[in-house]
Amino acid sequence: MNWNRIIILALFDLRHAIFRLKGLVFLIPFLFFWYWILKTLYEKGGDLLVSRESVLLLSWLYKPAVAQILLIAHPASLSVFLIMALATTPFFTMLGSSDQLAGDADRQTFRFFLTRCTRTEIFLGRFVSSYSLVAIATILAATVAACISWQIDHRPLDVTVMYAAQVVLMTLLYILPYVAYMSAISALMSSALSTLLMGMMIYLSLSMIGSYLSHRLSLDIALVPGGMKELLFGIHPFDQLYAGVGLLAYTAVYAALGWFIFRRRNL
Amino acid sequence: MNALVKCRDVHKSFGSIRALAGLTFSINNRTSVGLVGPNGAGKTTLFSVISGFLRLDSGTLSVLGHRPDSSHLKGRIGILPQDVPMLQGISVYAQLVLLARLQGFNRRGADQEIERVVALSGISGLVRQFPETLSFGQRKRVILAQALIGNPDLVLLDEPTSGLDPVAANDVRALIRKLRAEHTFIISSHNLDEIRNVCDEIIIIDKGSLVRHCTIQELIEHDNYLTIVLEIAPQDQLLQILKTVPAIVRITADAANPKKLSIQFQDAEPDQVQFRILELLRQHNAAVVEFSRGSAFTDKVVELVRGH
Numbered sequence: 001m002n003w004n005r006i007i008i009l010a011l012f013d014l015r016h017a018i019f020r021l022k023g024l025v026f027l028i029p030f031l032f033f034w035y036w037i038l039k040t041l042y043e044k045g046g047d048l049l050v051s052r053e054s055v056l057l058l059s060w061l062y063k064p065a066v067a068q069i070l071l072i073a074h075p076a077s078l079s080v081f082l083i084m085a086l087a088t089t090p091f092f093t094m095l096g097s098s099d100q101l102a103g104d105a106d107r108q109t110f111r112f113f114l115t116r117c118t119r120t121e122i123f124l125g126r127f128v129s130s131y132s133l134v135a136i137a138t139i140l141a142a143t144v145a146a147c148i149s150w151q152i153d154h155r156p157l158d159v160t161v162m163y164a165a166q167v168v169l170m171t172l173l174y175i176l177p178y179v180a181y182m183s184a185i186s187a188l189m190s191s192a193l194s195t196l197l198m199g200m201m202i203y204l205s206l207s208m209i210g211s212y213l214s215h216r217l218s219l220d221i222a223l224v225p226g227g228m229k230e231l232l233f234g235i236h237p238f239d240q241l242y243a244g245v246g247l248l249a250y251t252a253v254y255a256a257l258g259w260f261i262f263r264r265r266n267l
Numbered sequence: 268m269n270a271l272v273k274c275r276d277v278h279k280s281f282g283s284i285r286a287l288a289g290l291t292f293s294i295n296n297r298t299s300v301g302l303v304g305p306n307g308a309g310k311t312t313l314f315s316v317i318s319g320f321l322r323l324d325s326g327t328l329s330v331l332g333h334r335p336d337s338s339h340l341k342g343r344i345g346i347l348p349q350d351v352p353m354l355q356g357i358s359v360y361a362q363l364v365l366l367a368r369l370q371g372f373n374r375r376g377a378d379q380e381i382e383r384v385v386a387l388s389g390i391s392g393l394v395r396q397f398p399e400t401l402s403f404g405q406r407k408r409v410i411l412a413q414a415l416i417g418n419p420d421l422v423l424l425d426e427p428t429s430g431l432d433p434v435a436a437n438d439v440r441a442l443i444r445k446l447r448a449e450h451t452f453i454i455s456s457h458n459l460d461e462i463r464n465v466c467d468e469i470i471i472i473d474k475g476s477l478v479r480h481c482t483i484q485e486l487i488e489h490d491n492y493l494t495i496v497l498e499i500a501p502q503d504q505l506l507q508i509l510k511t512v513p514a515i516v517r518i519t520a521d522a523a524n525p526k527k528l529s530i531q532f533q534d535a536e537p538d539q540v541q542f543r544i545l546e547l548l549r550q551h552n553a554a555v556v557e558f559s560r561g562s563a564f565t566d567k568v569v570e571l572v573r574g575h
Contacts, residue, residue, distance in 0.1 A: 020357075111320055112351070112353070
């Protein structure tokens with residue numbers, strides 16, 4: 001495996017994704033969404049977020065202890081950013097990484113690459129570029145959220161910066177398995193749209209099956225990475241570590257599946 | 268000579284369709300080979316397995332001593348695939364730079380290499396354009412240029428001149444002839460004259476099996492064939508008269524060019540047969556544009572494919 005070729009492929013793909021449909025289909029809704037959320041946060045956030053009502057409201061979604069940590073212990077605006085980022089990651093990541101392999105495999109454009117690099121290099125190049133696109137956009141949104149938080153949460157700068165770094169790290173980690181998941185779907189399908197629809201359908205089905213099984217067996221069964229979300233907030237000492245390991249395990253399983261399919265696919 | 272491509276009992280199926288059915292042959296280094304066969308014979312599939320686009324179902328295939336998907340082959344094979352689009356919305360130059368860089372050139376080296384292949388392929392006016400703005404023929408020449416990046420040992424050309432205007436097609440043939448000494452070419456084409464002019468050997472396949480692998484010369488009969496091109500297509504009456512010459516075994520009018528006749532004869536004095544035929548044509552006011560001895564290559568290939 002030649003990492004230089006992987007980097008060349010990833011940089012080329014990333015640079016051109018910004019101006020092509022595969023990038024714009026993610027960037028436009030992503031930017032609109034975060035513009036609206038961050039603007040609302042800036043105008044109506046602040047003290048409202050740390051009120052008892054807000055903590056109560058968040059307790060419906062998460063455990064009360066988690067709600068307390070997110071809104072009281074940490075800068076609240078950044079916590080809201082984190083909650084929204086994690087909630088929308090499946091959707092936005094699916095949009096941003098739906099055209100990893102399917103379109104070019106179907107159009108046979110990979111034939112120009114295949115005499116120059118291995119299938120593994122193409123697979124990893126596309127994985128890295130898709131991940132980078134979503135990651136860069138997320139880092140930019142998180143930077144704006146951190147600035148807003150510093151303005152309206154009235155916390156010391158070092159606290160805000162530290163928590164912002166933690167939020168970015170958690171979000172970037174959470175994005176990984178979804179990109180890997182889409183690489184597996186993309187290796188199987190023949191267009192970006194069919195990859196997106198199939199990805200969403202399988203994801204929803206797995207979520208519902210997981211939820212049903214959890215309810216029936218009274219066990220925490222997470223068939224999708226969404227089950228790791230609450231652990232990421234970390235109320236117990238090792239929660240974040242477990243979440244990190246769990247998300248990397250999901251990533252490894254999905255990516256291995258995608259690579260296995262892509263390796264055997266007729267191009 | 269070293270075998271550059273060794274193919275042994277290669278099978279590849281798509282569902283119930285057998286694209287390659289036990290193909291066995293080998294191609295030596297620095298040899299230009301024409302790959303010929305009817306539509307659906309398995310030519311494009313063969314190119315695809317050699318390039319590692321498709322995986323074999325069974326059999327062994329070695330290219331430059333490696334398996335087709337080996338990382339050792341990367342950058343050593345150039346291919347002009349049939350009807351494969353380049354990336355849309357990205358300039359030809361940017362795409363060529365990417366391909367050169369993937370072959371190991373640094374940025375400056377890539378620029379120099381592109382300058383070289385662009386000059387070779389005569390596409391200097393096209394590199395700043397987007398692929399979607401180019402005509403079919405222009406795109407084909409651009410794709411030919413990418414196949415030559417990095418001086419690959421083996422160059423696979425799938426229908427390199429189809430869709431090109433006559434001048435461009437001639438340029439491509441001249442380019443192949445020029446580069447023959449440096450590369451091994453495998454050229455798939457339905458244009459048998461082209462194969463005859465630019466290749467040393469021919470591989471004829473049909474239904475995924477080998478029909479014949481030999482030198483071009485082996486298929487050219489020098490003594491007992493005449494090729495005549497008339498000013499106008501001959502009528503049946505003239506053909507019947509020519510058939511009265513006792514030595515003539517067969518007269519075939521070219522399907523693509525009815526003015527062209529291939530005459531096979533059997534006689535101890537071929538010159539006399541030639542004079543007799545010319546005399547008959549003169550008597551019936553059939554103006555001769557071209558008259559040559561030999562070259563039954565096309566007939567022979569067609570005969571081999573039909574007889575399979």
